[in-house]
Amino acid sequence: MRLSCIFAVLLSLFPCTAWSKACRWDDASLSYQGTALEQATCLLRAVGKGGTIADTEAPLPAHLAARIGQPVSVSRSALRRYLQAEGIQETSLGGGLDEPLSTTEGEPAHPALYFVIHDTSDILCTREEFPGDSDSPDASWNMAATWESSKQAHLFLTRDGAAYSPQGRTFSVPWRATKHEMTIGESTRGRFLHIENVQLRRPEVEADAPLTNAEGHCVNDRIAQRPGFTPKQMHLLALTYIAASIRAGEWMIPACHAVIDASFAGGHDDPQNFDLEAWSEAIDAVVADIERISSAAAVFNHG
Numbered sequence: 001m002r003l004s005c006i007f008a009v010l011l012s013l014f015p016c017t018a019w020s021k022a023c024r025w026d027d028a029s030l031s032y033q034g035t036a037l038e039q040a041t042c043l044l045r046a047v048g049k050g051g052t053i054a055d056t057e058a059p060l061p062a063h064l065a066a067r068i069g070q071p072v073s074v075s076r077s078a079l080r081r082y083l084q085a086e087g088i089q090e091t092s093l094g095g096g097l098d099e100p101l102s103t104t105e106g107e108p109a110h111p112a113l114y115f116v117i118h119d120t121s122d123i124l125c126t127r128e129e130f131p132g133d134s135d136s137p138d139a140s141w142n143m144a145a146t147w148e149s150s151k152q153a154h155l156f157l158t159r160d161g162a163a164y165s166p167q168g169r170t171f172s173v174p175w176r177a178t179k180h181e182m183t184i185g186e187s188t189r190g191r192f193l194h195i196e197n198v199q200l201r202r203p204e205v206e207a208d209a210p211l212t213n214a215e216g217h218c219v220n221d222r223i224a225q226r227p228g229f230t231p232k233q234m235h236l237l238a239l240t241y242i243a244a245s246i247r248a249g250e251w252m253i254p255a256c257h258a259v260i261d262a263s264f265a266g267g268h269d270d271p272q273n274f275d276l277e278a279w280s281e282a283i284d285a286v287v288a289d290i291e292r293i294s295s296a297a298a299v300f301n302h303g
């Protein structure tokens, strides 16, 4: 038996469970291969320090797995009632609930399908621990002015739980923010929604090594806050995902930026320390609150 045949037989006996670095993209359908759930298990793989990507599928929390790709049972009116009760402007979550999501330009037009989670990797050139006021509304990285004119992303979620639309962008605006989209080209514009989450970083350096290079730039941004996102950010990221999915008609496919760009040299390392389980629980909690407020309103209306 030739060596290649032996390998073929071995592979059939022990199917390869390791993932290639990149999830497989299909140009014709402008999507990754596989079902929505299969895509998510690839696209949500954990992102480690320096951008290492787990080579096994993401351990999707059961409740999140049960949603992805399925119709959304939460209605627009129920979400509106919740937002009113919470004092949240519906347009602050990537645009109004009646506005369509972005679509691609070609024929046929493909609507936004991917909900891409980023962190901003704000570098502090210091050896000291992250500052105690990192989640304060007064910290510069949590201020509207820091993000309102950014050319990146559709939405910025700050550590104190506020949402800012850069340049007034909404989820209706086709926008690209990954090397993957830039490399494949204009055909992908509109297929991905990009949500940035403010997170501080600091360099990882030897005790006696300089913190900056010859140009004065921080040598790296490898150390991230842990957990990566605050509870308020997780709550808002969950709410944003729910709002976007209601507009899509089905639960969108969440993805980590670094996984999307895994095959590109100098790719990204975000989001760091993103707790998928905590996010899934945050989605469950918001959905439960929406349903509770909605059923209370129904009882009131019939009472």
Ligand SMILES: [Zn+2]
Pocket: 117, 118, 119, 257, 258, 268, 270
């Ligand atoms: Zn990113």
